[in-house]
Amino acid sequence: MSSQISREDFKWRHDPQTGAMVVVRNDRVYGEIIPWTDKDSGELTGFTGNIIPPNGCMKEFMPSEGFWTPLDKAKEEVVTEICRILEEVVGSVSPDTSMTTAPKADSNPKAASPLA
Numbered sequence: 001m002s003s004q005i006s007r008e009d010f011k012w013r014h015d016p017q018t019g020a021m022v023v024v025r026n027d028r029v030y031g032e033i034i035p036w037t038d039k040d041s042g043e044l045t046g047f048t049g050n051i052i053p054p055n056g057c058m059k060e061f062m063p064s065e066g067f068w069t070p071l072d073k074a075k076e077e078v079v080t081e082i083c084r085i086l087e088e089v090v091g092s093v094s095p096d097t098s099m100t101t102a103p104k105a106d107s108n109p110k111a112a113s114p115l116a
């Protein structure tokens with residue numbers, strides 16, 4: 001793995017199976033943002049997340065403003081935490097280490113996530 005981890009290397013994709021937004025680098029999923037909706041109204045109420053470090057042990061992540069953190073800020077915070085974790089293990093993990101493969105981008109525009 002390169003000793004330079006660039007934020008630009010991370011891309012967000014919608015996972016049509018779960019409805020989550022996943023953050024991907026080199027075709028490996030490193031984290032996700034999970035939308036929460038009100039069960040009565042169906043309205044989007046907020047976000048939580050998960051981070052998947054190189055060891056594959058998923059870690060829950062709550063954005064700084066809790067469920068009410070704006071999506072763009074939540075995405076930024078997830079990538080910041082992923083970069084922090086990766087910088088701790090640089091050199092000990094190959095870029096091919098993968099427990100999770102990234103979903104392919106959804107080709108159906110009507111199925112695109114409201115989170116994008």
